[in-house]
Amino acid sequence: MRVTQTDRDFANQLADAAGAVIRPYFRASHGLETKDDASPVTLADREAEAVMRKLIEARFPDDAIIGEEYGVREGTSGRAWVLDPVDGTRSFIAGRPIFGTLIALVMEGWPMLGVIDQPILNERWLGSVGQPTTLNGQPTTTRACRELKDALLATTSPALFGDDQLHAFEHLDGAVRSTVLGGDCYNYGCVASGWLDVVVESGLKIHDFAALVPVVEGAGGRMCDWQGDPLTADSIGEVVAAGDPARIEDILEALACRGH
Numbered sequence: 001m002r003v004t005q006t007d008r009d010f011a012n013q014l015a016d017a018a019g020a021v022i023r024p025y026f027r028a029s030h031g032l033e034t035k036d037d038a039s040p041v042t043l044a045d046r047e048a049e050a051v052m053r054k055l056i057e058a059r060f061p062d063d064a065i066i067g068e069e070y071g072v073r074e075g076t077s078g079r080a081w082v083l084d085p086v087d088g089t090r091s092f093i094a095g096r097p098i099f100g101t102l103i104a105l106v107m108e109g110w111p112m113l114g115v116i117d118q119p120i121l122n123e124r125w126l127g128s129v130g131q132p133t134t135l136n137g138q139p140t141t142t143r144a145c146r147e148l149k150d151a152l153l154a155t156t157s158p159a160l161f162g163d164d165q166l167h168a169f170e171h172l173d174g175a176v177r178s179t180v181l182g183g184d185c186y187n188y189g190c191v192a193s194g195w196l197d198v199v200v201e202s203g204l205k206i207h208d209f210a211a212l213v214p215v216v217e218g219a220g221g222r223m224c225d226w227q228g229d230p231l232t233a234d235s236i237g238e239v240v241a242a243g244d245p246a247r248i249e250d251i252l253e254a255l256a257c258r259g260h
Helices: 005-025 043-059 089-093 163-173 186-192 212-218 245-255
Strands: 064-067 071-073 079-087 100-107 110-118 123-128 131-135 152-155 178-181 198-201 222-224 239-242
Touching: 005 043, 005 079, 005 100, 005 110, 005 123, 043 064, 043 079, 079 089, 100 212, 110 186, 110 212, 123 186, 123 212, 131 186, 131 212, 152 163, 152 186, 163 198, 163 245, 186 198, 186 212, 186 239, 198 245, 212 222, 212 239, 222 245, 239 245
Parallel strands: 064 079, 152 178, 152 198
Antiparallel strands: 064 071, 079 100, 100 110, 110 123, 123 131, 198 239, 222 239
């Protein structure tokens, strides 16, 4: 299986449709509710996913759909569209334009195409296996990081780590130049464009990370789990993104100290 130009064009169409739904709710009445897992959800989340699912069902009826808000629709093609309509809902409800719409095409369990779309700033990263990542249609690349002590690290929130994971993250935090908090998926776009060097997170679900992998790796970076293994549909949600693949071993070594 391979990603076609038709797939890339359709991913852009999905992002356009989601953005048209989301923008009127930003810094406006958005119908905030709390889900069973205590996470926030808005009308923007639900309606954006619904419009994307409708488009997929019409265009690719044999493809599976995995969405944060409406779950799984099984398919028969070996392909799955993975959707997170508003990744960073807390930022969205706070009026901070650092959330994003995530769209991935996963083939036989492997993330092959990804979109990170920020519909307020009109920034869209698109990556697919075998193609360079673009930001608003122009190629974009990660930056070199000669040593870990020079790196700019990001994570959404240390509160999302378990105790042993937090210990490992704090060890990494002490080894880098500086750390910024917040950002959700937007951080990974910043890695792809060479503004951040490292992102480390845990507890992510497939709809949180599948789109990120082709974007970061198509820009010259690398993504893996905390053991250094590639991210697939079976990954447990411990995620590392490095703009400079040469720093991966340093990052993993720092994270290996969990509980010590």
